[in-house]
Amino acid sequence: MVGWRDSNGDLIARQLSSKPRPYDAGGDGGKGLSHLCLERLAYVPVLPEVLRGKHEIVEGDSRECVGGHEVICGLFPRLSSPHGGHAPLRMVHVAPCAAPAEDQPQQRPLRLGVVLSGGQAPGGHNVIIGLHDYLQRWHPGSTLVGFLGGPAGVMNNRYKVLTADELDGYRNQGGFHLIGSGRDAIAKAEQLAAAEKTCLELDLDGIVVIGGDDSNTNSNTMAEHFLKQGLKTNVIGVPKTIDGDLKNTDVKASFGFDTACKVFSEMIGNIMIDAMSAKKYYHFVRLMGRAASHVTLECALQTHPQLALICEEVAAHRWGLKDVVRQVADMVAQRAELGKNFGVVLIPEGLVEFMHDVSELITELNELMAQGVNAHDQAEIIARLTPESADLFQNLTPGIRSELLEERDPHGNVQVSHIQTEKLLIKLVGQELMRRKAAGTYRGKFAALAHFFGYEGRCSLPSNFDATYCNALGQAAGALVASGRTGLMATVGNLAAPANKWTVGGTPLLSMMHLERRSGRDKPVIKKALVDLHGAAFTSYTSMRAIWAIQDWCRSPGPIQFKGPSADLATITLALEVNEGQPCLLQHLHDDE
């Protein structure tokens, strides 16, 4: 047998008994946290002032469901009626304590659980740490357990007790590896019963669910279920998703979006400068973000690409694949006339689902597969598609046809996130340009490279913004649970102000819901926030894109910094949405802490 594995045992023994490698700053024989990770352990996020002294929860404005209010309230009768002595469907705020200290309720120790649900997002550890620090400060002697491997851990009662010592090693660190995550749902009767059993066994006062729209839709169901069963366990959600599509009037941002967009923008900026330097390639960059195009839009504002496709616009205009291909080809042809045969195109991961013809084709394919048609029998499949879909299918590349037929999720549906849309577009744009060349309307060169960024941005060290925002969210979740509230999402607001002036509170999960047609039935779910085509972020882009298409005003944001003037800047999207375009800055004010 070839290779170095023959002497494994020896090597391991020798290494572990030897002194630490000198290049390893951790001094732990190759395990090492990197120098920067070690530096980040010492970062202290600014805590909003309102959480620094004695505080209480006060009720604010009432809220209605985003849609289908009556129906949804009917489905969640306890959450939509007064419960636990609290009015339903109200925003709440953490406010400085009005009552004298001696009148404060006793700060008894609490028993809390926390779970990470769904895809990774930078800052998750800081939410847990914020929650922990809140309990330590205001409810000393409390116990915090972290459920392992996501919601499955809640249902199977698999957890570990989170101690200050262990958590100190995860401060401001990326990843979800402290307790892991998972994509299981707690939604059906038996799942809810399993979760209930765990909460009873662990005698939990509350459970904090760190997740996206689907996970928090389930948090709402769990909150209702626990109320119905008379459990004391309160359920609080925390808005997590790099996609940035979990936001509304009260939730101004989901955590992780800031950092992930900055990581992607760093890469895109580098590629843009490379395109401009080498002058020979178009780079087609697909970006994570399946339902909404916030990530692509933020990256476009950060980097000024020649074209960024935005799913919501594609859907609004009912553009099909040909329309999209024509737009890209138009841009390439326009630049060729200026002697430029290079550039960058940004493509949201979900694009295929938003082009009406491709979306229709996928629906038809899903139905055929459900009927048991052989995925390898393309002739049979083509025969059973509608003529339009059959035509489209036959014009796709063989690779994409295979991906559509063979990459299927556990439910048997086409796995849209595995479709290499960037390669499909390169191929089709190339064909379109060949046609134009033959017709004499295009005389450029078209060579293109494909990229996909997603996993790169989910577990990076959280930016100062995400580190600070997550810590505040965790503390907010602690305050909400401690106050006996349930069915709320933790919120941190006033983000245009420095972090010490941020507001903290909660908003009813119920108020974020509407009715969505799923599998032929109206289902109450948290409404995803799509890109608003009249919003400041999109119109900022549209006001510039015709120029960015032909000029090379590439902007390279560079790597995320943790020190220096640019370290405390939040996203351009946030600046446009909450601060009239002025940069949102943390503006650390450690001196007043």
Next chain:
Amino acid sequence: MVGWRDSNGDLIARQLSSKPRPYDAGGDGGKGLSHLCLERLAYVPVLPEVLRGKHEIVEGDSRECVGGHEVICGLFPRLSSPHGGHAPLRMVHVAPCAAPAEDQPQQRPLRLGVVLSGGQAPGGHNVIIGLHDYLQRWHPGSTLVGFLGGPAGVMNNRYKVLTADELDGYRNQGGFHLIGSGRDAIAKAEQLAAAEKTCLELDLDGIVVIGGDDSNTNSNTMAEHFLKQGLKTNVIGVPKTIDGDLKNTDVKASFGFDTACKVFSEMIGNIMIDAMSAKKYYHFVRLMGRAASHVTLECALQTHPQLALICEEVAAHRWGLKDVVRQVADMVAQRAELGKNFGVVLIPEGLVEFMHDVSELITELNELMAQGVNAHDQAEIIARLTPESADLFQNLTPGIRSELLEERDPHGNVQVSHIQTEKLLIKLVGQELMRRKAAGTYRGKFAALAHFFGYEGRCSLPSNFDATYCNALGQAAGALVASGRTGLMATVGNLAAPANKWTVGGTPLLSMMHLERRSGRDKPVIKKALVDLHGAAFTSYTSMRAIWAIQDWCRSPGPIQFKGPSADLATITLALEVNEGQPCLLQHLHDDE
């Protein structure tokens, strides 16, 4: 027609006349340098002390060619004999000036050209700026022209005069877009004649070629040619390549390697933490670096992956594709026994060429193509391959077969850099694991994702190390040209010391050469530095890899920092090669400037 382009003119006009967008820090209506790029403009690299005061060039040790000394000297009779009043084949150093100031030769204005050759590498602009600053300080009134689009610009006499004003906008910035680059060679008689014509027309005292081993092989030829023709134009090379394979006794590092490895390591570290958090995927990451595996090795030392394939080791053991697949599968199987079905595998871009069977197949395919065999006729191709190659070819995936046949460079050869080795390995490892599962020797799950990083690291903002190193290299090149030397590569040494103590000089390009068999002939070329299997970098990796394979000691280096303790650290490779494993730190000492 769909889309937003209908009203282009309007939008452009409105935008350009309006006030700058508030989110745009550059205040130039969307053109903007990013905040961080603006910050970096103000960074002042430490200048080695020896360049701060009056200095002169002194001759050091003599050098011989790496191989074929006699033959190569015969081919370059002028460079290998005394020329321009200087001894041939000698290292030179910049040293504090021994003679009193009044005896100094007059610092007359010089006319210099500079050209970027080959692929982008972070720091290129700083070389040009270092050169410019040297001329401004020591030869005021000098003219520096930058040739446009690489060596083609030299041959076509396309250039722009580089002024202080313009260069100030490129200080410490990534990319080669100031003057562009290109891959043309100046090697044949007519190319040399064209370059000669330009140098005469521009009356150049010297030309500085910023390039890799091939480009500098040509610099040496150009230096010899200019001597032969009696031109005054001296030729000086600067070692540039992110691959890190242009180094020797005198050249301790090529610029760009530091930054590019850090960018790739940032991404790999993020992916490793993601793998460890989600616990469901293997990530196969291919990295740029075709001939040598320095990049993969440095990234492995930075991030501690479960496996990093190193081409030089593959070649040394004459491993074939099956051996490599078996190694990866062994690691996956070993981890499965520990309940771990996730991890990260690093793959150097050039791997396919280093596996003896694949390399043989590629050679045979290149020959068949040269004979005019139809790339689409796979049956014919298989019939004409040797039995071993035919067998291997038939076992490849259809996608890889197409890449081998259809992706060809201008010379008709297989375009190795376009082969998605990571996908090939995923497929074959998956098949191997299926066999083991059937045999009952493996019970894990194997789901894998593919990544390729290359373009992302070539044009990023240079690290503090590269910014400082490049500035010193540019200044060194200026000192060499000014001294009337030709055929040297600029060198900066003593890199284990703080940057103010770095040494500066040059080494004969001729001494870096050996004879290499190319197209059936011995050709004198600069010898690429491959990974030394007995060197400190590789043995550091081998001493740990058995542990990293099974433990999850992932190390996430995080984004490059420009401020703070980790900002001034160079690569682990450099630490091991020049500083016995102790970190190389710039340790800025601005106070003594």
